Amino acid sequence: MSENYLLVGNGCAAMECAKSLRENGYTGNIYLLSDLLEPAYNPMLITYFASGKIEYDAMFPYGSNMDFYTRYNILPYLGSPVINLDAKEQFVENSKGLIIQYDKALIATGSSPIIPPAFSNVVDYVYTLRTIEDGVKFRKLLRGPKKRVLVVGASMVGIKAVEALVENDFEVCLVDFAKYIFPMIAHKNCSLLIQEILRSKNVKLRFGTAVERVEKDKNNLVTYFTDEGSAEEVDCIVVCAGVRPNISFLDPDQVDIDHGILVNQYMETNVPGLYAAGDVSQGDDLISGEKRIIGLWANARYQGRTAGANMAGKKTKYLGTLPHNITHFMEHDFIGVGNILNGDDMYEEYDEDNYTYCCFVWDKKKLIGVNILNMPEISGILKNYIIKGLLTDSADGLSKFANDSLALAKLYNKYPRLEKKFLEMR
Ligand SMILES: Cc1cc2nc3c(=O)[nH]c(=O)nc-3n(C[C@H](O)[C@H](O)[C@H](O)COP(=O)(O)OP(=O)(O)OC[C@H]3O[C@@H](n4cnc5c(N)ncnc54)[C@H](O)[C@@H]3O)c2cc1C
Structure with a gap:
């Protein structure tokens, strides 16, 4: 008999989980329940849409129609929130009274503004x-x-x-x-x-x-x-x-919850067969070593993919990520990575007149945090590191960056003190 796998939520974490399930050989049913009627959208694009920088359809990275769901053979139930998930009896119920029994489920309901x-x-x-x-x-x-x-x-x-x-x-x-x-x-x-x-x-x-x-x-x-x-x-x-994870449909006596749903590196919750991914989950922070909600798009996607692989039976770890923000605002670029507040050593350069700044923070000689404002010589390279996932795949990602002579050569020319500092920290 065909198995029933269930995805609660319709963001990138759920989409990546569905893709990963199919790519890892799962052929049974995939039910998807969402409170909204629209296909999966990218929340970070809504301000761009609001200010007219992108069209409505561009907010839907998996397509503005239902083709993605057809391609991955997903059975969507849209427009009604899940109001109850019984992790013991393994069923969900939405506000329209639909009840679906599941063998395995992913919770990927994201978060809502406070x-x-x-x-x-x-x-x-x-x-x-x-x-x-x-x-x-x-x-x-x-x-x-x-x-x-x-x-x-x-x-x-x-x-x-x-x-x-x-x-x-x-x-x-x-x-x-x-x-x-x-x-x-x-x-x-x-x-x-x-x-x-x-x-x-x-x-x-x-x-x-x-x-x-x-x-x-x-x-x-x-x-x-x-x-x-x-x-x-x-x-x-x-x-x-700030935001709060969407978890009102869960029973905290069944599912371990701190700020978000606690997950291990396989995206498993404390309940066998129940997984969580994305902004609703509290996974590993590579910098602090603690469980933390890191509400970032790439993190949600990696977590969703990892959950999908494990649900399909392919044991796969996601080591975690670190806080990182890349923001372009008012013709300026800011990149903040890791922990800038708690190191034991730091280097900084800034030019108040031109609004340029960089700051590197180490703890026990390990680079743990970086801020860069308006330094295109280095922002592009650091951005690539992040996007390629070096930082998200490895706790040593930042240190790898620090040791990449190509990445830093241009900065060294401009700021010789920085080269001295990096050599000292090797
Ligand atoms: C304005 C803004 C700017 C951002 N900028 C960035 C950025 O620059 N960089 C970056 O990395 N990240 C950014 N983010 C964060 C990023 O958008 C999220 O980390 C990412 O979307 C999380 O994906 P997710 O799938 O976990 O959750 P979501 O994308 O929130 O998807 C959750 C889904 O679950 C559905 N749902 C909720 N409750 C229920 C329920 N009870 N039943 C059924 N379905 C439910 C929701 O409708 C939604 O479809 C930004 C977010 C916002 C809002």
């Missing part, structure tokens, strides 16, 4: 950036009358929102509880340069404070902050203040 309680009374004026619907709504905002907007969260998503708003002549204030922009991935000196770039585009910055409450008067949203500073009057709010 809307802090301070905004609960003004949700009609709040924008988030995750779903296609969010993208369509944001696009309408950008194309409508120019407004005053508060962006909450100086994250990678936050800066894309700010960029789109600024490009469309909106008045923007960016607020974050952290003292500097990109607090998790950027060195303070790099953050200060990025902040200068934003200020030069007339973005008002309020760091080290949070929105305490919002009151609606006739024409304004009046936002009050936790610090002594004055209230901001705005027309709407874009919330980019």
Whole structure:
């Protein structure tokens, strides 16, 4: 009798799992359940769609129709969220009452934006950036009358929102509880340069404070902050203040959950036959050695592929990844890799006038973190390293980069002190 494998979710982690299942010889049924009606889309493209840089169809990397599902013989049940997954009895149920029994299942439901309680009374004026619907709504905002907007969260998503708003002549204030922009991935000196770039585009910055409450008067949203500073009057709010994994349909007595679903290097959960991948899962962080949610596209794809291979019976490990962000914003390039905050040695070069910066951080002579702002000589090469997966496949990826003379020769010419430092650290 044919086996039933089930994918919950319809993002890149689920797509890669389906591909990998078939490529590794699985011929049984693949059911796929998704809350949305559309085919798999790429959430990181929605701000590009909203600001008119790409067309609607370009948001769907696996095709904007159902051909992919046909090619891989996937049975899709779209437009209804899974509301219950019983890991013991091995069945799922969606909101329409459909129940499917499974032999093996992958949970790949991604995450959703967190809307802090301070905004609960003004949700009609709040924008988030995750779903296609969010993208369509944001696009309408950008194309409508120019407004005053508060962006909450100086994250990678936050800066894309700010960029789109600024490009469309909106008045923007960016607020974050952290003292500097990109607090998790950027060195303070790099953050200060990025902040200068934003200020030069007339973005008002309020760091080290949070929105305490919002009151609606006739024409304004009046936002009050936790610090002594004055209230901001705005027309709407874009919330980019973090995400939460979509796991409400799971029973935590059955499935081990920390921040996300805990998985090993085979993408297995604690329950035999149940796997998790992508933003919903908490796998290995190569830098800290801890389990951590690393919500990145490439990571979700690798994890999905690994889950698929293992579900098909081909034992395959995914060692994990490390935090890395490659962001192009307002004609500037920022790359942040690894851990910039906790090393025992560092090297940095910066030029305040030209907004260029690089910083390398070592711990016990091992390179653990890199920041690069506007250094095309090195950004391209580092970007390639990341994209090729060197960093994601090996804990030594960053050190390999540090030892690649081709990669660094150009930088050494410009910054002889850096060569000395790298030699010292070998
Ligand atoms: C604005 C933005 C910018 C980003 N920029 C970058 C970037 O520059 N670089 C980078 O690497 N990453 C970036 N990311 C992150 C990247 O998009 C994610 O890491 C990646 O999409 C995760 O894939 P996934 O398959 O795990 O989850 P998702 O793509 O979120 O897919 C999850 C799927 O599950 C479905 N689902 C949810 N709940 C249920 C349910 N109960 N039942 C059924 N289906 C459900 C969802 O509708 C969705 O189809 C960005 C994300 C955003 C939002």
